[in-house]
Amino acid sequence: MQLCDSHCHLETNRYVNDRAEVIARARHAGVRMLITCGSDLATSKQQLELASQYPGVYAAVGIHGHEANSAISASNDEGIACDEEVFASLAELTKHKSVVALGELGLDYHYEFSPRQVQQVVLKRQLELAGLLNLPVILHNRESDSDLMEMVDAFPVRGVLHCFLGGPELLDWALNRGFYIGIAGPITYPRMENLHKLVKRIPLDKLLVETDSPYLAPQQVRGRRNEPANVAYVANQVAQILGMDIEQVAELTCTNARVCFGVKDAA
Numbered sequence: 587m588q589l590c591d592s593h594c595h596l597e598t599n600r601y602v603n604d605r606a607e608v609i610a611r612a613r614h615a616g617v618r619m620l621i622t623c624g625s626d627l628a629t630s631k632q633q634l635e636l637a638s639q640y641p642g643v644y645a646a647v648g649i650h651g652h653e654a655n656s657a658i659s660a661s662n663d664e665g666i667a668c669d670e671e672v673f674a675s676l677a678e679l680t681k682h683k684s685v686v687a688l689g690e691l692g693l694d695y696h697y698e699f700s701p702r703q704v705q706q707v708v709l710k711r712q713l714e715l716a717g718l719l720n721l722p723v724i725l726h727n728r729e730s731d732s733d734l735m736e737m738v739d740a741f742p743v744r745g746v747l748h749c750f751l752g753g754p755e756l757l758d759w760a761l762n763r764g765f766y767i768g769i770a771g772p773i774t775y776p777r778m779e780n781l782h783k784l785v786k787r788i789p790l791d792k793l794l795v796e797t798d799s800p801y802l803a804p805q806q807v808r809g810r811r812n813e814p815a816n817v818a819y820v821a822n823q824v825a826q827i828l829g830m831d832i833e834q835v836a837e838l839t840c841t842n843a844r845v846c847f848g849v850k851d852a853a
């Protein structure tokens with residue numbers, strides 16, 4: 587069985603003592619392809635290093651909404667100015683062939699670690715960049731549905747809406763836009779019937795599975811540090827919902843990830 591964890595954060599300091607073992611366990615569990623996602627410029631560089639070091643690991647580089655403050659040079663009455671050096675550096679990183687997407691990027695109005703307007707400016711700059719670089723985007727969204735839809739609709743971008751936990755309106759929008767939908771560990775939690783119903787509406791060629799490791803451990807290992815090997819729990823739950831074998835879900839989500847991210851040679 588081959589699996590793809592389409593969204594994880596392998597640079598996390600929670601793997602500082604056993605990162606090689608975490609990746610080896612994933613490969614042993616059949617995870618042949620992992621997309622490790624940056625949150626700011628520094629972690630984006632780290633993802634690229636990991637992708638260069640480990641077969642089957644691919645990098646996404648980008649500025650998360652949480653970290654949007656790290657990508658601006660000024661925020662005052664005259665407006666918010668992007669720190670163009672950050673975006674030039676991101677663009678430079680994408681020249682490496684193991685970089686397969688811009689991400690993760692988007693809006694998070696739940697925590698507002700960066701002010702909403704700053705998040706929007708930094709998202710917009712990256713949506714422009716994705717078009718220029720012809721790369722898919724990995725979108726993060728939390729409690730920001732309408733702003734995200736409106737902003738993304740202004741750009742002809744493609745990619746994935748990761749860790750989907752939204753409602754039917756957001757799902758329909760994403761599917762109409764041709765986005766892939768990433769399903770993560772919360773699908774295994776109790777009382778997720780509404781999400782189960784929505785999973786059934788995702789066309790099989792738009793479905794991805796992910797862990798968002800080290801966050802969002804599936805129910806079977808909930809409360810612990812998550813790791814990419816656990817994507818099997820997600821795939822298994824999706825298989826149950828769809829009345830399929832886990833092998834089928836594993837195969838089709840791997841194929842989808844290769845198409846979405848333009849990867850031909852997952853090791």
Ligand SMILES: [Zn+2]
Nearest residue numbers: 593623690798
């Ligand atoms: Zn993430």
